[in-house]
Amino acid sequence: MSSVLLMLSCTDLEEETFGSLSPDNFYNTEEEALASVVGIYQQLSYVQSIGDPWRIAEFGTDEFIVPGRASGGWFDQNNIDIIKHQVEATNATTGRAWKNIFQEIGTSNAVLESLQESPNSENLSALIAEARALRAYGYFYAMDFWGNVPLVTVARIDPNELPKTTPRAEIFNFIESELLSALDDMPSVNEVNRSDYYPRFTKESIYSLLAMMYLNAEVYTGTPQWQKAVDMCEVVINSGAFNLSNQVVDNFASNIQGSSSELISAFTNDPNNNAGNNQFILYAQNALDQLKYNLPFVPANGYSTYQEALDRYADNDARKDLLEYGPQTYLNGDPLLKDNGEQLVLIAVQDLVSAEDNEGYKVLKYTPIGASFSGYDADNDYVLTRYADILLTKAEALYRIDNNSTIALDLVNEVRERSNAGEILDLSLDILEDERAREFIWEGHRRRDMIRFESYFNETWAFKTTQTEAYRGIYPIPQEQITANPSLTQNPGY
Template sequence: MNANIKKLIICFASLSSLAACTKLDEEMYGSLSPDTYYKTEAEGLSSVAGVYQLLSYNVDINDPWRMGEFMTDEFIVPGRASGGWFDQNNIDLTKHQQDPNNATNARAWKYMFQEIGTANAVLESLQKSPNQDAMKPLIAETRALRAYGYFYCMDYWGNIPLVTVARIDPNNLPTNTARADIYKFIESELLAAVDDIPSVTKVNRTSYYPRFTKESIYSILAILYLNAEVYTGTPQWQKASDMCDKVISSGAFDLEAEVLNNFKSNLQANSKEIISAFTVDPVKTAGNNQFILYTQNALDQLKYALPFAPANGYSTTQAVLDRYENQDVRKTLIEYGPQTYLDGSPLKYANGTQLVLVPVKDIISAQDNEGYKVLKYTPVGTTWSGYNGDNDLVMVRYSEILLTKAEALFKLGNSSDALTLINKVRTRSKASSLSALTIQNIEDERARELLWEGCRRRDMIRFGDFFTGTWAFKTTQTEKYRGLMPIPNEQITANPNLKQNPGYN
């Protein structure tokens, strides 16, 4: 992680007066005067770094990320027989039975709009700075961060309030904006921002990392266009392909030799595959990565010499394991069956019994060994501060751009070039090459490559099996309206101008 960015994130803690409202009927005030602050880029960047930090908490570890993953076939958190982890809100999400009172959904809304509100406050101060012209790149960067926050909100809740000011008039609370119009706003903001943001080819890549570059924005636009038919009713396959081409033609990115390199804390800053990430350094109070804490079995404290006992929460399913060929290197990222130490000797409980991981059988009261584990953010080489690791949280990788380009090409009728891109990703992980391509191949490859990277819910909705498929404890088909989450009741109570999404009334 760039040491300067770390310092700026630490500085953001002193700017808590810029924190956004978490309810739409609250008014936000900032104590910093634009006339006396943001005289230099470093002063402005200290607040922009805080927006990055809020976004990292939301889209890569906390409730906004978890909520989407709960609704897919790749993620499950069962209640344990010991009494731990049981949460009916999360089980309802797993079964696609969420309602407007779902607490996980409510927290996700709160956290996402906190990021948006903070971006609004920072953006307003930057735009009123006496050095506004010098702040153009930071203004563009903040607009892009806000747009990405809105992308998440539009993806989940669709018809959301569009707020671009730092203070909300309590006598004029916002109303819902149609999902298609939110889409247009996101698109226009990203296209406007990209002109003033540098290309990764024009900066010192190591020192500028992990800030947004032009290629970061092109990647977000590619993902936006890939899902355009869901959001607006009109597909944008050519635009998705074009944005991927802008990333590819930069020549700045390629696949790492091993997919795991993108998630090792000591390799990420120099990765040629990571396009965007959120930096983490818990030792310096600059964010943290708690995947190992939340995911692994407690016995992995012994296996990896961890300074804490993991909580045995996040798990994956047999269906996910079965997607991989045996020789596929990505399969080694899933822990299943008999467990061993790194030297191959059996990993045993105190009573001498070896830990054997099996699929979750009981979502309410699972035994300690139920649930396969995804070991993506490896603890090997990680620096710990308590139970917080320093692995940077990956947002977009080059492999996702290749897979996005492949899907867009396939939809445009060019299956030959699409097959080449799919096989490039597969070859890296020693999976056998495909001789022909189907739309199911594309979906499955995305599921293999992007496991637990926050893509699966969007993918399943776009491909349709979110509604038609059944898996694990989701045993019935899903009503179409559940492609959107309900607007939390607490938000409608706070702001009666908001209307509930159809189907949840």
């Protein structure tokens, strides 16, 4: 971890020191510098784990719900307010997410400053580019969630010159510029030993983020950039480095460690060596899944999905097998029985604040089959970007340019064929949105997708029963941040 002082959030003036080294006596070698860059990856991985940034990317959508339980567990009014699209500036969940994301940005700023001031900086250009890309990724999430955020690129903030809120479109331009600049010094996946270099970012990681940004450019800036999204996808496709895995679940299994040809970006977990952990199984599964999967712990029965999400899948779609619903069985087909001898039957959530233990369908995104556990921590790597996203991003952008595009239709069917989902003959925006929902359930895309397709505002589903005002497409800046820094301006409507 870097020796410089890190900001815990961009407006929190409390500082924390990591060691006593300085740029003058550190980073003499690439290995020393890489040790600090790894710290940024660790911060960013939390955004894609079960932490609050991932939660606020999924809460409020029609694929993620955490009901309070009749037993008294899991009730949190902050989460319920997000589910119902009633978030206010005092929401504790979004407040923690802000701190998480700006801690990653602050860590990036500190590491970048040390890299650039190192006497060996001229030999660290690739790592400097990598750190800039990681910081840009943090700002992408900040821009996506809060829109107008402070733009800070220094490790220490002058308390007499606290940062102001920067408009969302300017944040977009900053991220784009940083990513394009980083490309010059970062390697392509074809230029490294893929297994040894995994899971560090490559050029293809950056092109993939740019594609995602351009796909949402109209939301972020008011101006669509569909062709740019297509162009970025084509660079990744033309690299020839990626293809679809045999099954979706292959990308979320234990010990993939760079062996998946579909993963473009991911974060490694190895709890047995105190190097990251995956707690999706702990948080999501029903308690009786301890018996079903022979787990060394009792799952907490928290994260669940809706009837609406289940109903999107046809019975022959292999992706439906990743959801647990209805009568439950052991892996050998025998009934999974409760203490009273009755079979466990999972049903849709009926009560948002006092649900019974069998309410809530489960998403087995990170499979426990074959996983190694340390306590309740699994070693499944967190997935950030998959090749399937590149194919569907290109398909959507092409369709929005020309709704008669046969290439767009072929790309969607390529993804569907992998899961035996059946061929579709015509495309529409509704079909494109639903296909993304089926393919990327619980991967952090759904809120962003629903906002782009406007279903976030116009549609209703269980517990979200009214249309949503347009201003709620971004979250309010947490009140504690505005209290700490009055220079910030609250987002409109809040």
